[in-house]
Amino acid sequence: MEKLKLVVVGNGMVGHRYIEELVDSGLSKNYQIIVFCEEPRVAYDRVHLSSYFSHHTASELSLVKDGYYEANGIQVYIGERITHINRKAKRLYSDAGRELDYEKLVLATGSYPWVPPIKGNQSKDSFVYRTIEDLKEIENCAKRSKSGAVVGGGLLGLEAAGALKALGVETHVIEFAPVLMAEQLDQQGGLQLRRKIEKIGVKVHTSKNTLEVLTEGDTARNTMVFADGSKLEVDFVVYSTGIRPQDKIAKEAELDIASRGGIAINDNCQTNDPDIYAIGECASWNERFYGLVAPGYKMAQVACAHLLGKNQRFEGADMSAKLKLLGVNVGSIGDANGKSEDCKSYVYQNDDEEVYKRLIVSKDGRELLGAVLVGDTSDYGNLLQLYLNKIALPEHPDSLILPSHAGGEKPQMGADALPDTAVICSCFDVTKGDISQAVADGFTSVAQIKSHTKAGTGCGGCLPLIGQVLNAELEKSGITVNNHICEHFDYSRQELFHLVRVGEITTFEQMIKRHGRGYGCEVCKPAIGSILASCWGEHVLAPQHVSLQDTNDNFLGNMQKDGTYSVIPRMAGGEVTAKALGVLAQVAEDYKLYTKITGAQRVGLFGAQKDDLPTIWGRLTDAGFETGHAYAKALRMAKTCVGSTWCRFGVQDSVGLGSRLENRYKGIRTPHKMKFGVSGCTRECAEAQGKDIGIIATDAGWNLFVGGNGGMKPRHGDLLASDLDEATLIRYIDCFMMFYIRTADKLQRTSVWLENLDGGVDYLRKVIVDDQLGINQQLLSTIEELIANYHCEWTTTISTPASLDRFAHFINSDQRDDNVQFVSEREQHRPARFDEKFPSPKGDILHVELEYEA
Amino acid sequence: MSFVSVCHIDKIFPGTGVCALIKGKQVALFRPSDNAEVFALDNMDPFAKSNVLSRGLICEHNKQLWIASPLKKQRFNLETGDCLEDQSVSIKSYPVKITDGTVAVSL
Numbered sequence: 001m002e003k004l005k006l007v008v009v010g011n012g013m014v015g016h017r018y019i020e021e022l023v024d025s026g027l028s029k030n031y032q033i034i035v036f037c038e039e040p041r042v043a044y045d046r047v048h049l050s051s052y053f054s055h056h057t058a059s060e061l062s063l064v065k066d067g068y069y070e071a072n073g074i075q076v077y078i079g080e081r082i083t084h085i086n087r088k089a090k091r092l093y094s095d096a097g098r099e100l101d102y103e104k105l106v107l108a109t110g111s112y113p114w115v116p117p118i119k120g121n122q123s124k125d126s127f128v129y130r131t132i133e134d135l136k137e138i139e140n141c142a143k144r145s146k147s148g149a150v151v152g153g154g155l156l157g158l159e160a161a162g163a164l165k166a167l168g169v170e171t172h173v174i175e176f177a178p179v180l181m182a183e184q185l186d187q188q189g190g191l192q193l194r195r196k197i198e199k200i201g202v203k204v205h206t207s208k209n210t211l212e213v214l215t216e217g218d219t220a221r222n223t224m225v226f227a228d229g230s231k232l233e234v235d236f237v238v239y240s241t242g243i244r245p246q247d248k249i250a251k252e253a254e255l256d257i258a259s260r261g262g263i264a265i266n267d268n269c270q271t272n273d274p275d276i277y278a279i280g281e282c283a284s285w286n287e288r289f290y291g292l293v294a295p296g297y298k299m300a301q302v303a304c305a306h307l308l309g310k311n312q313r314f315e316g317a318d319m320s321a322k323l324k325l326l327g328v329n330v331g332s333i334g335d336a337n338g339k340s341e342d343c344k345s346y347v348y349q350n351d352d353e354e355v356y357k358r359l360i361v362s363k364d365g366r367e368l369l370g371a372v373l374v375g376d377t378s379d380y381g382n383l384l385q386l387y388l389n390k391i392a393l394p395e396h397p398d399s400l401i402l403p404s405h406a407g408g409e410k411p412q413m414g415a416d417a418l419p420d421t422a423v424i425c426s427c428f429d430v431t432k433g434d435i436s437q438a439v440a441d442g443f444t445s446v447a448q449i450k451s452h453t454k455a456g457t458g459c460g461g462c463l464p465l466i467g468q469v470l471n472a473e474l475e476k477s478g479i480t481v482n483n484h485i486c487e488h489f490d491y492s493r494q495e496l497f498h499l500v501r502v503g504e505i506t507t508f509e510q511m512i513k514r515h516g517r518g519y520g521c522e523v524c525k526p527a528i529g530s531i532l533a534s535c536w537g538e539h540v541l542a543p544q545h546v547s548l549q550d551t552n553d554n555f556l557g558n559m560q561k562d563g564t565y566s567v568i569p570r571m572a573g574g575e576v577t578a579k580a581l582g583v584l585a586q587v588a589e590d591y592k593l594y595t596k597i598t599g600a601q602r603v604g605l606f607g608a609q610k611d612d613l614p615t616i617w618g619r620l621t622d623a624g625f626e627t628g629h630a631y632a633k634a635l636r637m638a639k640t641c642v643g644s645t646w647c648r649f650g651v652q653d654s655v656g657l658g659s660r661l662e663n664r665y666k667g668i669r670t671p672h673k674m675k676f677g678v679s680g681c682t683r684e685c686a687e688a689q690g691k692d693i694g695i696i697a698t699d700a701g702w703n704l705f706v707g708g709n710g711g712m713k714p715r716h717g718d719l720l721a722s723d724l725d726e727a728t729l730i731r732y733i734d735c736f737m738m739f740y741i742r743t744a745d746k747l748q749r750t751s752v753w754l755e756n757l758d759g760g761v762d763y764l765r766k767v768i769v770d771d772q773l774g775i776n777q778q779l780l781s782t783i784e785e786l787i788a789n790y791h792c793e794w795t796t797t798i799s800t801p802a803s804l805d806r807f808a809h810f811i812n813s814d815q816r817d818d819n820v821q822f823v824s825e826r827e828q829h830r831p832a833r834f835d836e837k838f839p840s841p842k843g844d845i846l847h848v849e850l851e852y853e854a
Numbered sequence: 855m856s857f858v859s860v861c862h863i864d865k866i867f868p869g870t871g872v873c874a875l876i877k878g879k880q881v882a883l884f885r886p887s888d889n890a891e892v893f894a895l896d897n898m899d900p901f902a903k904s905n906v907l908s909r910g911l912i913c914e915h916n917k918q919l920w921i922a923s924p925l926k927k928q929r930f931n932l933e934t935g936d937c938l939e940d941q942s943v944s945i946k947s948y949p950v951k952i953t954d955g956t957v958a959v960s961l
């Protein structure tokens with residue numbers, strides 16, 4: 001059977017979502033699907049467009065997994081626009097000259113930025129803010145500009161202003177109305193927002209009607225002329241004065257267009273031509289089009305369901321929103337301006353903390369009609385649920401927005417209070433009932449819920465609520481999430497840590513006898529070995545601990561693929577003297593070690609035979625080297641830049657600090673390895689933000705970042721505290737290290753630990769900076785003990801001759817492993833490959849019987 | 855069956871393994887506890903083709919004892935040499951005898 005041809009015009013957020021719906025529902029098998037994508041790339045996350053400027057690249061914003069369209073047999077024409085629809089012939093025409101017939105057509109053409117007819121709005125210094133291409137142009141222009149203005153003080157305008165600010169130009173916002181964000185905020189809210197924005201240096205001009213932009217000026221390239229006669233010189237202008245549905249091709253094809261624009265659709269998202277659907281921002285339902293993504297997603301769902309013959313309807317959408325604009329939290333729910341008849345308000349305003357909150361409530365005080373939140377949106381989730389589900393308000397509705405010190409005993413709106421129909425994630429239309437079902441089906445972590453239901457994978461605003469619902473459901477069903485480290489212990493690493501400390505347990509045997517079962521395994525043995533070392537700081541190779549360690553810890557070196565070891569001495573802060581380097585060179589020469597600079601700013605010697613390790617380290621420790629713990633779950637190094645001592649930009653002595661820190665924490669066993677970085681100024685040559693602890697010098701001291709990671713899933717660290725003096729900095733790091741050691745899971749880097757920590761870096765700040773848990777004194781004294789216990793493991797090992805027997809390869813012979821063979825390469829050598837050692841092995845490589853006895 | 859004496863059992867620290875050279879062959883000996891019980895397997899990790907198994911961690915799964923390779927953690931049964939991860943792979947295991955504290959292995 002010939003497949004029916006279904007063409008989707010527009011590959012934006014909604015167009016792509018529609019295709020996902022087709023694929024998920026299996027419909028994609030019945031249709032031949034063709035997509036026209038005008039932009040030079042497939043669908044990307046326009047909602048997070050601005051993050052393109054911070055750390056995203058265009059490809060990171062993409063919504064389409066590599067190979068997704070190909071794998072599902074979907075044909076996408078990238079960079080190709082549909083110019084005409086011939087409805088009679090059911091044929092499309094593209095700007096590339098393509099002609100194509102369709103059976104079903106879906107218009108998902110989005111909207112375009114509307115620019116007011118101001119003279120000069122076409123100049124080369126004029127921009128809009130909608131696509132990645134727009135942002136690239138703005139970025140280029142900003143490089144040769146000192147100042148820029150955004151025309152339009154609405155939601156998108158302020159977002160654009162944030163981008164200009166981040167690009168480092170003097171930023172102006174020009175608004176026609178007397179207040180900012182008039183659509184989402186009331187007057188007081190708008191004023192509060194304005195104060196906050198001005199404080200961070202954005203210049204706000206309200207009640208300004210721009211008449212003309214002249215391409216000349218004394219101090220800048222352009223001059224804006226306003227109706228009140230005033231002028232403003234800026235280098236470039238970004239217009240963010242509203243959007244209009246992209247309905248041109250529909251209009252030409254004589255489809256019905258709504259009176260305020262937009263392709264008119266019914267509840268099934270069909271246009272007046274039953275074979276043509278319109279979804280997303282280009283569509284108008286009940287004379288209304290929606291400039292948010294969630295209603296578009298809902299339309300995508302409905303249009304797909306209609307093809308399947310299912311009866312789902314689009315019934316309008318809620319326009320409540322929670323945003324962070326220029327660093328200011330803003331929330332708007334329902335009737336924010338209090339226009340409903342007979343409504344009444346409750347207002348809380350705090351000028352010290354720059355917070356404004358207002359509730360708009362029905363006359364009888366029972367129902368929430370709207371809310372405005374500026375400066376603090378922590379109540380947003382609860383209020384939205386009260387509003388959407390028309391839940392009866394408490395007797396004193398103001399208690400919902402008052403802080404606790406003002407007598408607001410917040411009525412806890414537990415997830416239990418919500419009906420099953422409550423929409424938890426509006427981006428993907430996931431209800432509380434859907435989440436309960438997923439939990440019942442065995443998806444018991446937020447990550448699993450996310451991948452199973454898609455909830456939380458859009459704007460992410462619903463994640464806290466998903467967590468609440470999940471926990472409530474888990475509690476109800478009595479499911480406990482199993483975080484036992486292995487079959488021998490019914491405890492998490494964190495619980496084991498406490499058991500060791502509280503019970504003053506010092507050996508694995510005591511531990512498994514008291515709290516575990518069986519013999520132990522390759523998971524619990526090293527984990528408990530590491531906990532014992534973190535708690536009591538004993539030598540990892542003390543006899544009672546030897547059997548617990550992975551071979552790396554056991555022979556104090558990293559085992560390489562051929563069974564030899566690496567030798568990586570400490571070079572604190574990356575410093576090494578010429579003399580010490582000389583000894584290192586001589587050792588490498590004498591023991592024929594392959595030598596390279598490691599990725600962590602020090603020297604690695606590779607290919608050492610196990611029985612050579614003690615003598616190699618003997619010579620290195622004699623020359624003043626210590627072990628670099630490259631084999632251990634412990635601090636590896638503090639990477640530094642030369643800082644103020646040498647660099648013309650440096651503002652603090654980063655090497656000095658790095659080396660002091662590395663020496664302070666060396667040897668302490670941590671749940672996973674740790675890496676520090678210290679940069680002497682904001683240029684960040686030490687890449688400190690990619691480290692577990694990252695420190696960047698400022699004029700006033702040090703900024704402390706935590707939870708950075710290079711490696712498998714790079715993550716920038718979160719700023720924990722700024723402008724610290726060294727003593728405070730060290731106190732915070734002490735607490736951070738001990739808190740991490742006590743609470744992290746086994747082999748959990750700080751980045752993952754922090755991502756999983758409820759409340760994230762804000763919570764961590766409360767613990768470390770505000771001592772909210774009251775445990776800091778304890779953390780500090782424990783770490784002092786560990787620091788005092790430090791000893792170089794290699795020095796200790798060498799001075800205990802009895803422990804050296806283990807380094808021989810054979811228990812009954814002085815011979816060496818003849819399977820360790822090298823091949824020369826680039827003036828050094830590398831381990832020989834199997835086929836080099838055994839030029840013609842017989843049979844399957846894995847199962848070949850190796851006969852190498854004489 | 856001829857047993858070759860290797861060493862005194864005290865030379866194998868409880869909970870660890872050592873490697874012995876027996877008739878030119880590398881054999882890993884494991885002593886899971888302080889009892890007089892020792893297991894013998896090939897020392898070569900069949901995946902990495904390196905002589906490292908004696909340096910692995912002894913572990914218990916499904917009520918049986920295994921050695922986890924120090925390279926990529928595949929586990930081999932101390933009694934049979936079977937691999938837990940990949941049933942098509944197994945290494946040789948050898949009978950061990952302990953007389954008056956002397957460990958002897960038969961190839």
Ligand code: SRM
Binds near residue numbers: 598712
């Ligand atoms: C030797 C070295 C590569 C080199 O030739 O430069 C190296 C080698 C190994 N790395 Fe690495 N890493 C080395 C720098 C890095 C860096 C760069 C850095 O430190 O700035 C990173 C990324 C930064 C980071 O960790 O955030 C890095 C991220 C990893 C990861 C990923 C960790 C993660 O959670 O993302 C692993 C895997 C793991 O630890 O589970 C890993 C694991 C390993 C292991 C231990 C794998 C293994 O089990 O055999 C490698 C053997 C080390 C050895 O033989 O001594 N290595 N590794 C570097 C030793 C640095 C040192 O002087 O101690």
Ligand SMILES: Cc1cc2nc3c(=O)[nH]c(=O)nc-3n(C[C@H](O)[C@H](O)[C@H](O)COP(=O)(O)OP(=O)(O)OC[C@H]3O[C@@H](n4cnc5c(N)ncnc54)[C@H](O)[C@@H]3O)c2cc1C
Binds near residue numbers: 131
């Ligand atoms: C900076 C910014 C921030 C935003 N923040 C939020 C937010 O926080 N929350 C929120 O809900 N929404 C936000 N939005 C709005 C959100 O991005 C849109 O609602 C959403 O992208 C609409 O999806 P769409 O698919 O309908 O349109 P679009 O994503 O615009 O996609 C339409 C696509 O169709 C293409 N196209 C048009 N005509 C044709 C044609 N004839 N042939 C081929 N292709 C064509 C267009 O080039 C475009 O790529 C933001 C938007 C911007 C610009």
Ligand code: SF4
Binds near residue numbers: 647648680682684686
């Ligand atoms: S980070 Fe700053 S001080 Fe350090 S080397 Fe770079 S520019 Fe110089």
Ligand code: FES
Binds near residue numbers: 458459
């Ligand atoms: S509401 Fe946006 S992801 Fe759930």
